[in-house]
Amino acid sequence: MFQIKDELYWVGVKDWGLKSFHGTHFLTPRGATYNSYLIKDKKIALVDAVFEPFAGDYVDKLAAEVGLENIDYIICNHAEIDHGGALTALMNRIPETPVYCTAKGKDIIKAQHHREWNFVTVKTGDTLDLGRNKLTFIEAPMLHWPDSMMTYVSGANVLLSNDAFGQHYATSEFFNDEVDQCILYDEALKYYANILTPFGRLIQPKVNQLSGLNVPIDMIAPSHGLIWRTDPMQIVNKYLEWADAYHEGHVLILYDTMWGNTEKMAHAIAAGVEQAGVPYKVLRTNKLPKSDIVTEVFKAKGILMGSSTMNNTVLSDIAGLVNEFKGMRFRGKHAAAFGSYGWSGEAPKIASKLLQEAKFNVELEPLRILFTPDAEQLERCRRFGNQFAISLG
Ligand code: FEO
Numbered sequence: 001m002f003q004i005k006d007e008l009y010w011v012g013v014k015d016w017g018l019k020s021f022h023g024t025h026f027l028t029p030r031g032a033t034y035n036s037y038l039i040k041d042k043k044i045a046l047v048d049a050v051f052e053p054f055a056g057d058y059v060d061k062l063a064a065e066v067g068l069e070n071i072d073y074i075i076c077n078h079a080e081i082d083h084g085g086a087l088t089a090l091m092n093r094i095p096e097t098p099v100y101c102t103a104k105g106k107d108i109i110k111a112q113h114h115r116e117w118n119f120v121t122v123k124t125g126d127t128l129d130l131g132r133n134k135l136t137f138i139e140a141p142m143l144h145w146p147d148s149m150m151t152y153v154s155g156a157n158v159l160l161s162n163d164a165f166g167q168h169y170a171t172s173e174f175f176n177d178e179v180d181q182c183i184l185y186d187e188a189l190k191y192y193a194n195i196l197t198p199f200g201r202l203i204q205p206k207v208n209q210l211s212g213l214n215v216p217i218d219m220i221a222p223s224h225g226l227i228w229r230t231d232p233m234q235i236v237n238k239y240l241e242w243a244d245a246y247h248e249g250h251v252l253i254l255y256d257t258m259w260g261n262t263e264k265m266a267h268a269i270a271a272g273v274e275q276a277g278v279p280y281k282v283l284r285t286n287k288l289p290k291s292d293i294v295t296e297v298f299k300a301k302g303i304l305m306g307s308s309t310m311n312n313t314v315l316s317d318i319a320g321l322v323n324e325f326k327g328m329r330f331r332g333k334h335a336a337a338f339g340s341y342g343w344s345g346e347a348p349k350i351a352s353k354l355l356q357e358a359k360f361n362v363e364l365e366p367l368r369i370l371f372t373p374d375a376e377q378l379e380r381c382r383r384f385g386n387q388f389a390i391s392l393g
Helices: 052-065 086-091 103-113 181-212 234-242 261-275 290-299 316-327 345-359 373-389
Strands: 002-005 008-009 014-017 031-033 036-038 046-049 073-075 100-101 119-121 127-128 134-139 149-154 156-164 219-220 251-256 280-284 301-308 334-341 365-369
Touching: 002 219, 014 052, 031 365, 052 086, 052 373, 073 086, 073 234, 086 103, 086 345, 100 103, 103 119, 181 234, 181 290, 251 261, 251 290, 251 316, 261 280, 261 301, 261 365, 261 373, 280 290, 290 316, 301 345, 301 373, 316 345, 334 345, 334 373, 345 365, 365 373
Parallel strands: 046 073, 073 100, 100 119, 156 219, 251 280, 251 301, 301 334, 334 365
Antiparallel strands: 002 008, 008 036, 014 031, 036 046, 127 134, 134 149, 149 156
8 A cells, every 4th residue: 555645545466468358459668556445534435446457456355454444435536457456356355335436337337247236326516525535526428438537636735537648657656747758658658548548529528527626636646657746737737738630840751562672662662752852751560559659640740651462452451450440430641552563553542542541631542563663663652641741831
């Protein structure tokens, strides 16, 4: 148990060994934490639990350090199993303890755990008095799931924001001011890009709602990673920036290639982008995990996507990635497609169509080259890259 502030304690788990999250979907080379919080007031409230594989140790530790029978309320801000997974083990020991959650949360918890517990469903503005501290619940649907909510602890003046403002970053430290800021922001951005991009339109209204509460926020304590103690609003301001069709101004040239011809095109295209004075990155799809590619697309202003044609279609890495991009619902990004082919040459057109379906702004006709580009064809590639970069304005 680690004291965060006043009567607020961290009772979570540091998962140093976690290397991927959401199955194999999101690589987490720096591990993760499942932050569970305890408010030890006249009444004791436990806010969020931990991932199911840690349930046994988590419950035993709470029993030893707090006494499970002393926990008056369990608050489930979000039922996804990285937080709610330990509920069955916990509730088996204290089945009568009320579980506070949203109405959606109750549905999801029941569908996951198949138990009838003493649920108390709450809405935005509902409160729970603990003594010196009072909890105020704020629904936050789709940040990250339909059931999500945040809990504001007045008295301690801490916002327990659940998934929002988190990072997958296990450290021995607890606070944002204790770690390398580059790593912290690298992880916070990667987390936002991969988890919250599809729900970006909800960020501004939620921040407005939080501001409208007119309450002091001394800390923002998410359910993953470091707690924002120094200048906690810095991460809120970053979220507003990230949610507003964010880009860092550069072009990402992302390709897969069979025999190196599409790769030759990629480098010639990059030369054209460079001649326009626009920064760029060149990335082959097999060089980074998918979650890092999503992060790279999130940071780019435009992407040029290359694929050889194989069996009349795009290479499978490209198809999988564009499908992923479609789900991410990126906003305000430009794109175009290119690729080398041997006889039928469908891939650039298909990639172009897939990019349009994924809501990229596609204006340039796709560029395709038969087999190995010669000097004149490489010049066409250069002009293609140049035209694309200039079109970004
Ligand atoms: Fe950290 Fe949406 O769970």
